[in-house]
Amino acid sequence: MSELKQITKAGVAAAMAKAERYRFLNDASAAESICLDVLAVDPENQPALIALLLSITDQFMENLTDAQLRAREVLPRIADPYKRAYYTGIIAERRAKAQLHGVRHGAAELASASLHEAMRAYEEAERQRPAGNDEAILRWNTCVRLLSRYGHEHVAAEEYEPAIGE
Secondary structure, three states: OOOOOOOOHHHHHHHHHHHHHHHHOOOHHHHHHHHHHHHHHOOOOHHHHHHHHHHHHOOOOOOHHHHHHHHHHHHHHOOOHHHHHHHHHHHHHHHHHHHHOOOOOOHHHHHHHHHHHHHHHHHHHHHHOOOOOOHHHHHHHHHHHHHHHOOOOOOOHHHOOOOOOO
16 A cells, blocks of 8 residues: 655645635545645644544535544544534534434434534533634524424524623
8 A cells, every 4th residue: 555645834724725625626535635634744733623624524424423433533632622612513513414314214313412412512612702703603593493494392592591702
């Protein structure tokens, strides 16, 4: 088997731009590979870790079990507690969407549980969010709407207490 070639540190920015482009072109495996190349020369590169996590979750429709495990392995490497909580929610939300597209018996119930898991993570992220950053609220609302749309346990707006911004 051939050995991997290492990119240069000077090429990291261009590589990250390519990874983003491949994600936009729905070539998540190529984006994942590029992120792994970046992390080989810069293991703590936070944008690369986030892009890696997202490119892996882009593959949930193909192989949910394997991709979910790989995505969860990235989480502890994300340094910022807010981002770690937020991306925990992203993993659960994207898992739910993959489950909703499954045709297996019980998929809707699994998706509902995953959406609730995502909502808990988004609430944690919301408590830690920087001032003016509402992305966790936007994702939480998406989960509520998905639960409502698919006829599963609806979380009423009055049950939700937003965290107070700093």
